[in-house]
Amino acid sequence: MFAVAATVGGRHQVLTDNQWELLELLLPKSDGRVGRNFSNNRQVVEGMLFRLRTGMPWRDLPEVFGPWQTVWKRHRRYAADGTWDRVLVALTALADATGNLDWVVSVDSTIVRVHQHGANTRRGDGVVPARMVSYEPADHGIGRSRGGLTTKAHLATDGNGRGLAVLITAGQAGDCPMMPVLLDAIAVPRLVGGAPLRNPDRVLADKAYSSAANRELLRGKRITAVIPQRSDQVANRKRRGRAGGRPPGFDSDAYKGRNVVERAFNKAKHWRGVATRYDKLACTYRVGIVMALTVEWLKLLGDMT
Numbered sequence: 151m152f153a154v155a156a157t158v159g160g161r162h163q164v165l166t167d168n169q170w171e172l173l174e175l176l177l178p179k180s181d182g183r184v185g186r187n188f189s190n191n192r193q194v195v196e197g198m199l200f201r202l203r204t205g206m207p208w209r210d211l212p213e214v215f216g217p218w219q220t221v222w223k224r225h226r227r228y229a230a231d232g233t234w235d236r237v238l239v240a241l242t243a244l245a246d247a248t249g250n251l252d253w254v255v256s257v258d259s260t261i262v263r264v265h266q267h268g269a270n271t272r273r274g275d276g277v278v279p280a281r282m283v284s285y286e287p288a289d290h291g292i293g294r295s296r297g298g299l300t301t302k303a304h305l306a307t308d309g310n311g312r313g314l315a316v317l318i319t320a321g322q323a324g325d326c327p328m329m330p331v332l333l334d335a336i337a338v339p340r341l342v343g344g345a346p347l348r349n350p351d352r353v354l355a356d357k358a359y360s361s362a363a364n365r366e367l368l369r370g371k372r373i374t375a376v377i378p379q380r381s382d383q384v385a386n387r388k389r390r391g392r393a394g395g396r397p398p399g400f401d402s403d404a405y406k407g408r409n410v411v412e413r414a415f416n417k418a419k420h421w422r423g424v425a426t427r428y429d430k431l432a433c434t435y436r437v438g439i440v441m442a443l444t445v446e447w448l449k450l451l452g453d454m455t
Contacts, residue, residue, distance in 0.1 A: 158192065158193050158196045158197075162196065162200055162212060162214050162215070163196060164196055164200060164203060164445070165192075165196065165199065165445070165452075166452065166453060168452045168453050169445075169448040169449065169452035169453060170192055170195075170452075171452070172448060172452040173195070173237065173444075173452070174191070174192070176236070176240050176241070177191065177195070177233065177237065178233060193214075193215055193216055194215065194220060194221050194224050197211055197215030197216070197218075197221035198221060198224070198225045198228075198441065199441065200212075200215065201221070201423060202422075202423040202424065202441055202442065203421050203422065203423070204422055204423070205421075205423045205425075207267075208221070208222045225437075226431075226434060228437065229431075229433045229434045229436075229437035230433060234437050234440045234444060235437075238440055238444050238447070239337065239338070239339065241444060241447040241448070241451060242308075242338045243338055243339040243340065243341055244341070244451055245308075245312070245447065245450070246338050246340070246341075246347065247340075247341040247342070248451070250310075250450060250451070251308055251338065252308045252309025253309070253347070253350050253351050254308070254309035254350060254351055254352045254354065254407065255306050255307065255308060255309075255333075255350040255352070255353050255354070256307050256309070256311075256353075256354040256355070256407070256408045256410050256411035257304070257305065257306045257329060257332055257333075257353065257354070257355045257411065258304075258305060258325075258355065258356065258408075258411040258412065259302050259305065259325050259328070259358075260302070260303050260305070260415045260419075261295065261297060261300050261301075261321055262300060262301045262303060262424070262425070262426065262427050263297055263298065263299070263300055263427070264292050264298075264299040264300055264301055264321075265426050265427060267430075268292075268427050268428045268429050268430050268435070269292060269299045269430075286432060286433055287432060289320055289432075290430065290432045291318040291319060291320055291432030291435065291436070292320055292321070292427075292432075293320025293321045293322045293323065294320075294321065294322060295321040295322045297321070300320075301318060301320065301321055301427050301432070301435065302319050302320065302321050302322075302323055303316060303317075303318055303436075303439055304316065304317045304318070304319065304325070304332050305332075305411060305414060305415065305418075305439075306332050306333070306335070306336055306411075307410055307411045307414045308410075309407060309410060311410030311411065311413050311414040311417075312414070312443070312447055312450070313414060313418075313439075313446065313447075314335075314336050314338070315332055315335035315336045316335075316436065316439050316440060316443065317331060317436070318436045318439075324358075325358040326358060326359050326360075326361050326364065329353075329355065329364050330367055333348075333353070333367075333371075334348075336348055336350070349371045349372065349373055350373060351373070351374065352373065352374040352376055352404065353368055353373055353374070353375055353376065353377070354377075354404065354405060354407060354408040354411075355375075355376070355377045355408070356377070356378070356408065357377070357378050357379070357380045360379050360380050365377070365398060375398070375399075376400065376401050376404045376405050376408070377398075378400055378405065379397065379398065379400070384397070414443075414446075417442070417446060418442045418443065421438070421442045423438050424438055
């Protein structure tokens with residue numbers, strides 16, 4: 151490890167030694183596999199992260215990371231087989247076991263502009279699933295909105311703003327229908343055994359997620375909904391009088407904590423490969439966001455000692 155760290159250092163290095171030691175335990179090994187063994191695994195992973203940080207074309211990776219084809223192929227493989235998703239899940243399980251997981255979930259989405267180099271593919275319809283991606287949707291998660299060709303990233307974070315799940319849709323997709331899919335993607339295994347944690351204590355979301363279906367879903371899972379009503383929903387309820395029923399409960403003080411998901415997007419977009427989509431494939435773009443979320447967990451868990 152130290153020989154690689156001496157090669158990839160300075161501005162080219164993203165991870166600290168402590169962070170890499172934790173991450174290395176969670177990444178797949180080449181021992182016992184058909185083909186050549188992985189060489190300089192840290193060098194390759196640092197190349198993935200450096201490209202994500204800078205947004206540069208793969209062909210322009212500095213020589214310190216070795217052949218760019220090796221870095222790209224392993225990145226593509228990890229995106230397709232769910233490697234980074236398993237790493238993220240393992241880190242959330244460790245955070246839960248050490249008391250570093252706040253089980254109050256905030257959800258939101260953000261629009262990302264698609265660079266012209268990532269937009270020259272044929273598109274149809276589709277949604278990229280939130281974990282264990284093994285296929286590429288027909289539309290590659292690219293759609294049209296007022297900003298042109300865009301992608302929308304949907305994110306769920308814990309109460310401290312660290313990522314739990316992320317999915318990708320075309321830019322024009324609505325937020326409200328994505329809540330059930332996003333919540334279904336949350337699964338935090340327990341290191342002591344038992345079923346994974348799936349249902350948070352509360353879900354914080356803005357007005358875009360306000361619907362009878364979402365509130366019923368949360369109520370059925372015994373999750374407290376902290377979602378304000380839209381003005382048209384309030385007007386419609388009042389217009390119906392007593393038949394409109396009571397307004398849904400809303401804790402305005404708890405809602406103030408929803409800003410953590412906004413800050414999570416802010417941190418993720420410090421990575422230029424996240425802030426602008428250069429990837430043609432939705433699965434490789436999405437896994438870049440997962441990698442950015444993973445690094446935030448590594449900063450907490452890897453540097454604890």
